[in-house]
Amino acid sequence: MITACLNGARLRGAHPRLPVTAEELGVDAAAAVASGAGMLHVHPRNALGRESLSAADVVAAVAAIRGHAPGVRVSVTTRDGIVTDHLAKLRALREWPEPAEGGPDCASVNWHEPGAVEVARVLRARGVGVEAGIWTPRAATAFVSTPWPWQVERVLVEAIPGSSPGSNARWSVERILAALGMSPQPLLVHGEQGWTWPVLRWAQAAGHHVRIGFEDTLVLPTGQEAYDNAELVAAALGGDARSHAHR
Template sequence: MIQACLNGSRRPGTHPRLPLTPAQLAEATLSSATAGAAMVHVHPRDERGLETLDPHEVVAAVGAIRERAPGVRVSVTTRDGIAGTSHEKLALVQAWPGPELGGPDCASVNWHEDGAAELARTLVTRGITVEAGIWTPQAATRFVATHWPWQVERILVEAVPGTSRGSTGRWAVERILAALGMLPAQVLVHGADVWTWPVLRWARSAGYAIRIGLEDTLVLPSGREAHDNAALVEAARQEVGGVATWPLRRPT
């Protein structure tokens, strides 16, 4: 399975085709899904192009994606730094509607951030499933010590230079996976920046789900700037082969 991460926390202007508006996110989803992505992960933006957890903006982004690319599962971020404090973040997420009322299908929760378990509980009570973001072995240990491995939709093992320990992305990922041990949920492994493509190749060869998009990298395996998210998904599909393609039926 390929997840397309369409924009992340990148600033407006970072890339000429970085999707920011609901309409742009919808078009990027359609082209990425056509290229081979089974689902998308997005960071909704406000009218200035800045990340937001405001429920109206989240619903607008998700709604536009579903209208343009029905059947593609939509994940959104809850990362620290968008809202002022963890309490403000929780209050905003508590106002999100469930998927049947226009909210996202799932949301990522970074387990190294304060209040992760409470935020995850809030999402689940709204019918929004959780993707657990694990960036370090310490976060993995913290995650495994709870009951959450049996409640999440997916575990995101994320190798982020400067945050995840290790001189290479594979080294960082293997340490996180060792700390996680055997898990009941699907595991998606990905790297960021210079670790993106080496980790993607390793993850697919090891049988894990993968992700790619302008959130993680702006360049193709050749080092050339990618035209857009769809070009990155197509490159990933060619690198690994044999992945599911859109349209897929949404889970019932």
Template structure:
């Protein structure tokens, strides 16, 4: 939860085989935050622990529900060379996503387009944004992404996206985390794993760290 704890977790994940990290900076009462004064503390600690590794953050609407306020906060983030995140995820189905992505690009921060549904995929490919993002983040989330099981849900999004000029990262959450991760590996896409996605290994045993999940994913 704290910058120091996140830095230790990031270092352990990289040692286990991760080549980038996605973190959720937190402030008072461990609530997620977009406030640069607090985000910067986490980025500084993480970068000190894993120099040279790309570090990304989230901008999901659950952090700051008001899209106008969310955009104003993100506009205060500096260029990565001045301490800002290397990339940030933007959920394409959320209100204000395009404006948020534009602000990030203006500040030199890479955009991960978070695509949760085939409908969001259609909206995304109907624009010029596929050529402007660093990565397309296909996310299969139970009870949020249409589909009875994770691999089918992810495949429907991939079909709606079609060929992409940017890298595609495919991952699932909760009970879909492991099947979708293995699908991504089979298809040759990037993938990710961490405690945000699941607290369990493939046979249902509780794990304690993201590093343990990374090692299992690469096994």
């Protein structure tokens, strides 16, 4: 399976077709799914275009995506830095409705962030699935020392230049995987920035789930700027129809 990560924390000016508003996310999600994405991950925004954890903004983004791409699971972020502190994050998450009432199907929790277990507990209490984001071997060790490996929906092995160990994408991923050991849940392995495509191709060959989109990179394997998220998804799956259509 391939997840399309549509926007991340990027600012509007990063790319002319970066989806920010709920409606833009919905339209972009439909195009990504048409290109082969089986799941979607987004960072909802408020009226000012800033990342938001508020229930109203999360529900608006999820509703727009479900309206344009029905039946596809929608994941949202809970990353640090969106709200002022950990307690504010927990308060925001407790206001989220359950998935059947308009909330997201699941949410990513960065396990290296303080209070990750508390965040995961709140999500589970709201009926929202947990994706454990593991950026480092230390985070992997902390994760496997808890009962959470059996409670999450999937494990995100994330190779982030400057945050994950080492200066080589594959080496970094292999160190994290070694610390995780055997996972009882599916692994989604991805890289960001210059590590995006090397990690994606390695993960595909290894049989893991992968992700691609403007959160991870703005460029195709050739180094050319991608037209949109759908073109990135098509490139990840080995297609080039959208590339020919837009050039």
